[in-house]
Amino acid sequence: MNSRMRNTKVSNAILGLTGILLFLLAWEIAPRLGIVRERFLPPASEVLVTLFEYFGEGAFWKDVGETMLAWAIGLTLSVVAAVVLGLIIGSSSFLSKSTYTTIEFLRPIPSVALIPLAVLLFGVTIESSLLLVIYASFWQVLLQVLYGVADVDPVAENTAKSYGLGPFARARYVVWPTVLPYLMTGIRLASAVALILAITAELIIGSPGLGYQIALTRSGGAVPEMYALIVATGIIGIIINFGMRFIEKRVLAWHSSVRSEVGA
């Protein structure tokens, strides 16, 4: 059984690798045969070489740093705000009932609608990115925290109460462990959204970072560079996805069941 499982794993990996190679091959051949003009789609090898050249440049890493800084600050602030507000709102039935319509009204407003406002208020700075990142990721986390607080077992809560646990001890030992899996789901969703919005802000508003460089390469007609930067954003996205899944697994290692994801 064990060796069979390993076999399927190995063959899966081989198939996956084949898929990537086939894709790269098609990308290489299409412009070379003239199916797509090289001016629009440079062959894969050229883009990859450009990407590796970028890896050796300090300016590239500075742009990556700017993007990741906006991502990290925005994500942290929105998670902290969402956890605090979520715990407060969720633990009072008056507050959760009276805020329901407001939350349901504000949540679907697309954060890109705030772009002109960000430009007016902050101009071409990191604050513009932060406004968009925070608005977009705040709701993802807040909703999950609210779901989590609503999921607290009333029996456990009452037991803790009758054993004389104060509100803070209850929040620490009863509410927090229940909320944590939901919170991690929220953070994972928010981390992907935050990257999208950070790069969007740079692309459209022009605050410094990878997105701004992509806009520059487009207007400058540097096509292989543009493709290389797009691939770079994909790699960052993958690193964030895997990193968050890893952290989630570590943080929830104590959790008896691997909780199935709550539909966001």
Add this chain to the structure above:
Amino acid sequence: MSILKRIAYFVGLPLLLIIMWWALTLGEPNFYVPTPAQLITTFWEVWAGERFATDFLPSIIRLFIGLIATITLGIVLGILIGSFRWLRSLTEPLLEFFRAIPPPVLVPLFILLIGINDQMMIFVIISGSIWPVLLNTVEGVRAVDEVLSDTSRTYGIHGFSRVRHLVLPAASPQIMTGVRQSLSIGLILMVISEMFGASSGIGYTIVLFQRGFAIPEMWSGIAVLGLIGIALSLISKAIEARVLRWYHGVKEVQRDS
């Protein structure tokens, strides 16, 4: 709970916020924040007139076409990939990578490949919002109940009728989750593609107002986007309640027992 109390909970906080907004803009006219009355009149003037046909409708049509294409393509490809294990293994790392690319960076790419036109914007919408539908469909197809699958095979249900009567219904709760996520991504990408390169549309208009420092007009545009977002989420909830009526029923029975 009495109906009156319910209504109070429902409109209480929004009303309070609007009154606060009204009171705060009562004194000195603020350059950045219009008064509620100002916003409403501007909203009506800007969006009920000519702009409704020249900017609002084209945006909505592009969004609609993009989303329909996204959902159809996502479900078809998802069922295909989910049904064959080798295809799934072959495409998994690739899909993982494409999904991780932040969709807005594809706007410059599509402008280069297609040019600035309606097709470009529709492609941008599809390229970004297809992933939740596609990946959720794959997961849903994979998780079809073994017993049901074997039973239908024993009864000789193959091909199209198998998809129609077994795979689609079984995967529909997952698919709807994906559709719901893709709606909001689609709206975001519609706005972004219009802000980047277009000569009409809501996103284009908002940027135009902002560059001309027409602040109440800009706010009215933001309000339009907010209303579209809310309308989309209501529509998706209504569709979900209809499509998944049987599913919620089953869940309720399970919970009661």
